[in-house]
Amino acid sequence: MSRAAAHLPTPPERIxxxxxxxxxxxxxxxxxxxxxxxxxxxxxxxxxxSRDLAERLDPQDGLxxxxxxxxxxxxxxxxxxxxxVEAGDDxxxxxxxxxDPQIAILTLTITEAGYRLAADGTPDLADPDVASDxxxxxxxxxxxxxxxxxxxxxxxxxxxxxxxxxxxxxxxxRAGAGPIALxxxxxxxDNGGLLQRAVADLAGRASxxxxxxxxxxxxxxxxxxxRITPAIDVDAESANVREATGWxxxxxxxxxxxxxxxxxxxxxxxxxxxxxxxxxxxxxxxPWENRKLWMLNGAHTVLAAVGQTRGHALVSSAIDDPVCIxxxxxxxxxxxxxxxxxxxxxxxxxxxxxxxxxxIEHRLAQIAQDSTTKVRLRIVPVALDERDAGRTADxxxxxxxxxxxxxxxxxxxxxxGIDPTAVGSLDASARRALLCALxxxxxxxELFATRVAAAISALGASGTPASLPLLNHExxxxxxx
Ligand SMILES: NC(=O)c1ccc[n+]([C@@H]2O[C@H](COP(=O)([O-])OP(=O)(O)OC[C@H]3O[C@@H](n4cnc5c(N)ncnc54)[C@H](O)[C@@H]3O)[C@@H](O)[C@H]2O)c1
Ligand SMILES: O=P(O)(O)OC[C@@H](O)[C@@H](O)[C@H](O)[C@H](O)CO
Numbered sequence: 011m012s013r014a015a016a017h018l019p020t021p022p023e024r025i026x027x028x029x030x031x032x033x034x035x036x037x038x039x040x041x042x043x044x045x046x047x048x049x050x051x052x053x054x055x056x057x058x059x060s061r062d063l064a065e066r067l068d069p070q071d072g073l074x075x076x077x078x079x080x081x082x083x084x085x086x087x088x089x090x091x092x093x094x095v096e097a098g099d100d101x102x103x104x105x106x107x108x109x110d111p112q113i114a115i116l117t118l119t120i121t122e123a124g125y126r127l128a129a130d131g132t133p134d135l136a137d138p139d140v141a142s143d144x145x146x147x148x149x150x151x152x153x154x155x156x157x158x159x160x161x162x163x164x165x166x167x168x169x170x171x172x173x174x175x176x177x178x179x180x181x182x183x184r185a186g187a188g189p190i191a192l193x194x195x196x197x198x199x200d201n202g203g204l205l206q207r208a209v210a211d212l213a214g215r216a217s218x219x220x221x222x223x224x225x226x227x228x229x230x231x232x233x234x235x236x237r238i239t240p241a242i243d244v245d246a247e248s249a250n251v252r253e254a255t256g257w258x259x260x261x262x263x264x265x266x267x268x269x270x271x272x273x274x275x276x277x278x279x280x281x282x283x284x285x286x287x288x289x290x291x292x293x294x295x296x297p298w299e300n301r302k303l304w305m306l307n308g309a310h311t312v313l314a315a316v317g318q319t320r321g322h323a324l325v326s327s328a329i330d331d332p333v334c335i336x337x338x339x340x341x342x343x344x345x346x347x348x349x350x351x352x353x354x355x356x357x358x359x360x361x362x363x364x365x366x367x368x369x370i371e372h373r374l375a376q377i378a379q380d381s382t383t384k385v386r387l388r389i390v391p392v393a394l395d396e397r398d399a400g401r402t403a404d405x406x407x408x409x410x411x412x413x414x415x416x417x418x419x420x421x422x423x424x425x426x427g428i429d430p431t432a433v434g435s436l437d438a439s440a441r442r443a444l445l446c447a448l449x450x451x452x453x454x455x456e457l458f459a460t461r462v463a464a465a466i467s468a469l470g471a472s473g474t475p476a477s478l479p480l481l482n483h484e485x486x487x488x489x490x491x
Contacts, residue, residue: 445459
């Protein structure tokens with residue numbers, strides 16, 4: 011299908027996206043297409059690492075089918091908001107796009123790992139790619155190219171996402187193209203704050219002029235994004251779309267019917283009327299992002315460990331396992347105590363319904379990637395706050411026990427520097443090493459370590475419990491040690 015054949019207009023290019031994958035197409039591109047002013051907002055989308063999606067989407071003018079997979083049926087929709095697709099390694103094209111004064115917004119879905127941050131949230135200068143990009147930026151930005159793009163060649167361009175973004179923003183500065191909003195749509199707590207600090211840090215090291223311009227002209231927006239969009243078998247889904255609609259779509263996306271988007275921040279050069287498509291703008295994002303990251307993503311992270319330990323491959327089958335669901339519910343009980351003022355009963359019910367969707371094949375092995383960082387960001391903060399409040403944090407302790415069993419069984423990756431075979435016994439020193447890899451303070455908390463040990467023995471080596479130690483929620487009064 012082409013735009014002309016489908017009689018679909020081409021909205022003007024106003025948004026650049028980096029990290030074109032399944033999620034961007036199920037979420038931001040879909041919200042943009044449904045906005046009341048969709049005819050004024052086209053997206054230029056760059057892949058992150060592979061050229062594959064650009065090669066599939068370019069011949070069909072960026073059009074693709076969004077398959078909304080409900081528990082009972084599929085709904086098919088062609089999404090027209092992506093008007094140009096480029097390979098991410100075409101850095102000159104990316105620089106030129108961001109430097110275009112018509113562009114008002116630069117959005118990202120580059121995965122959590124794509125930010126290349128160290129544990130303290132700053133750019134990981136020990137990462138050789140980050141270090142060499144910084145060196146390249148110092149030289150390129152000092153050279154003073156007229157439009158930035160002539161600073162890079164195919165042989166010497168930044169390889170990291172943030173390196174490319176800074177090169178492109180400097181080109182925009184030099185072109186006098188005006189302010190822009192930078193929006194992270196990745197599953198990171200305070201994603202806008204992290205991004206803002208990371209670009210400011212790198213710019214400060216690379217070019218004082220760019221650092222000053224960023225502070226004045228770039229508004230970094232934080233978001234909480236939600237729509238379960240699993241990796242798919244593209245050929246099988248292509249055949250499914252063809253059978254239902256007649257179109258041989260080379261790049262369909264499968265997602266759930268539910269979608270949520272909460273944003274906080276300024277758009278100095280304008281933005282689509284995303285509210286008309288259901289997005290919400292708030293002053294304080296923190297409760298919404300904590301609810302989503304702790305409860306949905308935290309539960310997924312735990313299910314990836316315990317579900318696979320118990321032989322499940324999919325979220326939908328793990329969540330039907332009484333052991334898995336009790337671990338998730340106990341974690342949510344701890345989360346709920348740290349989310350005062352939110353009515354969580356309907357949210358919890360809707361999460362269970364979404365996880366149970368039998369037609370969404372969400373693989374636990376996909377979710378298990380990079381699980382140490384995810385546990386550190388989604389479960390450890392709640393455990394620490396619960397302990398500070400004088401409670402035992404049993405839901406978090408059991409979730410961490412489940413994660414440790416997953417590491418010991420090799421179904422989730424071990425923390426960097428830890429040999430999974432060396433911690434397979436989960437004896438006291440292995441548990442301590444794993445807790446230390448997550449958080450030193452938690453590892454030093456003897457009562458918490460005891461609760462984790464009790465949960466591990468109750469779960470048993472295969473994750474099959476004789477009983478679960480975590481469900482007596484009336485006994486949460488113990489003081490932290
Ligand atoms: N899929 C979901 O259900 C979902 C829901 C909410 C948020 N998200 C967020 O979106 C991100 C992407 O999810 P997706 O489903 O589109 O994945 P995907 O694998 O379909 O696409 C990921 C995109 O990120 C790029 N990328 C990967 N690693 C990178 C790196 N190191 N540097 C730069 N770019 C990199 C890839 O090239 C690709 O363009 C997730 O990591 C998450 O933060 C996803
Ligand atoms: O890699 P993660 O753990 O950040 O995310 C895996 C899934 O939990 C995630 O993609 C969810 O499906 C999504 O966040 C739902 O909105």
